[in-house]
Amino acid sequence: MTTGLQAAARRLALGLRAGAGHSGPAVVWMRIDGGATQITHPVGVDVDLEPDFFDARSALTELLPVPTGGRPLVVELVVRDTGFELACSTALESVTGVVLDDDFRLPAHPLPGMPLPAASKPTGAPTDPAALAEVSALFREFVERYQEIKGRPPALGPGYSEQEIAAAEAELGARLPEDLRALYRMTRDDASETGLLGRYSPYPLDDVVEYHQPGSLGWNDGPFDDAVVFESDPPDTIKRLSRNDWWITFATDFAMNDLAVDLDPAAQGRSGQVFEYGRDVHGPPDYYAESVTEILTGVVEALREGDYEDEDPDEDYLQIHAGFGGAGFDERVYHDFGSRDLAEVVESADDAQRMYLNDAVTLDLAALAPLANLRELRINRAKLVTPALGDQPALESLAIEADRIDLAALAHQPTIWDLKLAGAAEPLDIAVLRTLPALTRLDLSDADVEDITPVAELPDLRVLTLNAAQWNALREADLRPPNLAAASRAGTGSLRDTADWCEWLTGNPIPLTTVSGSTS
Incomplete structure (x- = not known):
């Protein structure tokens, strides 16, 4: 017997199959929050979705559980040559992540309820x-x-x-x-x-x-x-x-x-x-x-x-032409940085608050010391990075993607609360993270880490993104970071995998609604 939900899911699956334009599995993730829908194609093949797909999505959401407590509706649809599988949940933040503390906010992101002057x-x-x-x-x-x-x-x-x-x-x-x-x-x-x-x-x-x-x-x-x-x-x-x-x-x-x-x-x-x-x-x-x-x-x-x-x-x-506004925001993006002298770049970027350094050979971040207003630094595809930042008074967010990262040089940096590390030809020793007093959010999902267990010893860490293997290593050691407000499991695993991981992390069941059927 075909239910209304199954019929709506089948219609959505047919719309996905029509837009895929190829044989084999087609996957779409949807995060539906109020009137907004975020669509992701996790297998790396974009799908040219037709209007029929979005009409079917509207029909489907009318039949699915209504999110409560500000949660989104998270949907995963997998379509194969002969059938489809749909799973959804209102207990997760996305197909890869979960929020554990709805009242948590990152620095400078206050909750409503501020006093009126x-x-x-x-x-x-x-x-x-x-x-x-x-x-x-x-x-x-x-x-x-x-x-x-x-x-x-x-x-x-x-x-x-x-x-x-x-x-x-x-x-x-x-x-x-x-x-x-x-x-x-x-x-x-x-x-x-x-x-x-x-x-x-x-x-x-x-x-x-x-x-x-x-x-x-x-x-x-x-x-x-x-x-x-x-x-x-x-x-x-x-x-x-x-x-x-x-x-x-x-x-x-x-x-x-x-x-x-x-x-x-x-x-x-x-x-x-x-x-x-x-x-x-x-x-x-x-x-x-x-x-x-x-x-x-x-x-x-x-x-x-x-x-x-x-x-x-x-x-x-x-x-x-009244001439108001337009002060702008100082962001510096340096493509093909190569072997340029970072100190010379700094001389012309004294007001920069955000900086991207792309494809550099060797970077010693001590040269950034004069940038008193720098709050966010992104280093992409570098060869060697030494993050000896010293007393960088404003820097809050640092992302490094490099073949080699001299991570020990980051020790005791006082202001960074957001850190992402990626790349590295040799496994990183992340023990130095214990010395970062402000560290609140960490992403190691694209890094090869020598030993992941130190992340379970960071009591002030609130948001953590790891890949499936890293989370599995913590699970095998029965180690859970103690005060997480949100967590993410990067990669292309299924919604069922995420629910299973989240149940281990929180100790609470994650309800899933599932339906399957034929597309023939």
């Missing part, structure tokens, strides 16, 4: 009269100059009442900056993109409230993500965090970039400062302006000076 507590008081007067004068001048250019007023509707703003703040749990309140007294939004905030347009307050959910506005907060948080420019203005409860998004460019007001600034910042984030902002949030008032002032001054473009008078859009 006292100055931003809702009061119900009306907007500050001085701020209202200044913003309303700028707003009126913008309207007048726009009308002079376009021959009609901007399509900006009436603003919110004080009561409506206070109601939105009650939902947010914070009082908006006075100048942003004043702006919302003038208009509800700028859906027509008139240029009121330059290339950005304020959201309606309903959207501001909706987008400000607990845990929102966070980047790479998972235990296996690229999680180094970089410093914004100017330094110490925006807190170096992946998220903050009191960063409130209020404007958009309708192209996946947004502006947020910062109610919880760093020591050199000010409450109400504005930063930019989104698709075109690489690295940390990009400091944009000290206030909403400064943006409005810049827009009006650009109109006074004729610094704008009106490419289509029939359209509402007015391109105004």
